[in-house]
Structure formats: C-alpha cells, structure tokens
C-alpha cells in the first residue's frame with residue numbers, strides 16, 4: 001500500500017525563461033498531505049510498524065505532524081500529535097482531520113517536544129520532525145524519481161528548516177554519483193539557523209526566530225545537515241519574507257499551485273534571479289509544498 005506517492009516532475013517554461021536555464025520542478029506539493037514530509041513520515045512509520053509499534057507520537061504542529069497523522073491512519077496505528085499553543089487553528093484542524101489525537105502543550109516547540117518525548121515507551125514510538133536517518137532515507141527517493149525520469153540535475157535548490165530535506169537530498173545525490181553538484185540551501189533572514197551555524201563554523205542555536213516562514217523556524221539544524229552544508233558544493237542563501245511570499249504568488253499564477261513561504265524561499269532564488277545559471281543547466285527545484293497555507297496569508 002502506497003502512502004507517499006511518486007510526484008510529478010515538471011519542466012517549467014515560465015521559470016526557465018525567467019532564469020535563463022532549464023528549470024525542473026519536483027512537485028512535492030502534490031503529496032496527499034501537501035509536502036515532502038509524507039516521504040519521511042511514511043518511511044519511518046512503516047519501519048516502526050514492522051518493529052511492532054502500537055502507537056506513534058509526534059511533536060510537530062506543521063507538515064511533519066500532519067504527515068505522521070496521515071501515515072498512522074494508513075497503517076492502522078494510532079497517532080498523538082503534541083503541539084505548542086502557537087500552532088494555528090488551520091494546522092490543528094488538519095491534524096485532527098487525519099484522525100490523530102491532538103494535545104496542546106507548552107508555549108514553544110521545545111516544551112511540546114519534551115512532553116511528546118515523555119509519552120514514548122517501548123511500544124509508543126516517538127518521531128522527530130527532522131533529525132533521524134530513517135526520515136532522510138525516505139526523502140532521498142526524490143532523487144531516485146528524478147533520475148528515473150531521465151533528468152540529471154546540474155544544480156538543486158531547496159529550503160532549509162531543521163535540515164531533513166537537505167540531508168535526504170544529499171543522500172539521494174550520493175546514491176547517483178551527483179554529490180559534487182551545486183546545492184543552494186535557502187532560509188529567510190528570520191529563520192537563518194543553518195546560515196548562522198556556517199558563519200560561526202559550528203552548530204549554533206538561534207536565540208529567537210521570526211517572520212512568516214514558520215515551517216523553517218527550527219532554532220537549530222540537525223548535526224547531519226550542518227555537516228552536509230560544510231561541503232564545498234553547498235551554498236547557504238537568505239531571502240526576505242517579502243521575497244518569499246511574492247515568489248509564492250507568482251508561482252500560484254504560473255503553475256496554479258499554492259505553496260507556503262517555506263517553499264517560496266527556494267522559488268524566489270529563480271524569480272529574483274539571485275544566481276546565474278548557464279542556459280544548458282538543468283536546475284532542480286524541490287517544490288516542498290506546505291499544507292497550512294491559505295490564499296489570504298499570501299496577500300501582502
């Protein structure tokens with residue numbers, strides 16, 4: 001039984017013309033829960049189910065929690081999602097719609113996460129939102145699918161929150177002898193946990209995060225993502241909230257798909273021509289998606 005699906009790979013004429021190269025969109029927004037998180041959640045939940053998990057507990061009020069709720073429902077395993085008070089009504093509704101038990105605990109994510117961890121037992125498996133090799137393995141199938149369609153990317157653009165997407169893509173590129181190609185890892189100025197760590201030369205935790213891209217608001221990236229980003233082929237870039245939302249609006253018009261600002265950060269590199277590519281370059285953009293976004297939230 002499939003939980004996550006093979007997503008469309010679309011050659012974008014508008015973005016190719018805008019950025020002077022061949023732009024390929026990997027449409028993770030088409031996953032049943034609206035983001036690539038279903039690849040990671042489905043992979044880890046399936047494995048834990050085979051290890052006789054009786055329940056799953058997640059601490060994400062965002063796309064990761066929704067994906068765990070969905071995977072549990074498909075596997076017939078009950079799910080509890082612990083979210084902080086800041087979680088939007090829309091996100092809470094999406095988690096409950098998947099049939100998960102929603103627990104609101106704590107003012108910030110770390111408090112919700114501590115409570116989620118306290119619920120874990122031998123039979124109730126805790127699932128981290130971004131820091132587990134099983135998550136990255138699930139995400140690495142993005143690259144398998146692109147290669148199977150006959151596209152060998154010359155560069156990849158992706159968004160960074162806690163770093164599971166970066167970790168998974170790096171793993172996928174390695175599998176296909178592509179670990180040397182340029183990877184552009186994008187955050188907003190207010191959620192720059194990877195960028196700050198690279199500048200410091202060590203893994204650092206941000207005192208505060210801010211702005212519209214709440215999905216990218218992990219105050220610290222996972223150690224593996226930091227290690228990957230230290231390789232010479234990875235470039236960390238920052239964009240503004242306005243650039244991210246404006247890219248979402250343009251993408252909605254160009255491709256009729258609604259995405260979160262967390263995804264707009266990647267698209268804005270192309271819409272705002274922040275990198276110069278050569279006309280023969282095949283540039284792969286991970287359209288990471290996002291479930292909680294509404295049209296109103298992008299009107300600025």
Ligand SMILES: *Cc1c(COP(=O)(O)O)cnc(C)c1O
Pocket residue numbers: 035036037063064130159160161162163164165166215216218260262263288289290291
């Ligand atoms: C989780 C997520 C991200 C960031 O991914 P990380 O693995 O946390 O770096 C970006 N966009 C969307 C839509 C997401 O759900």
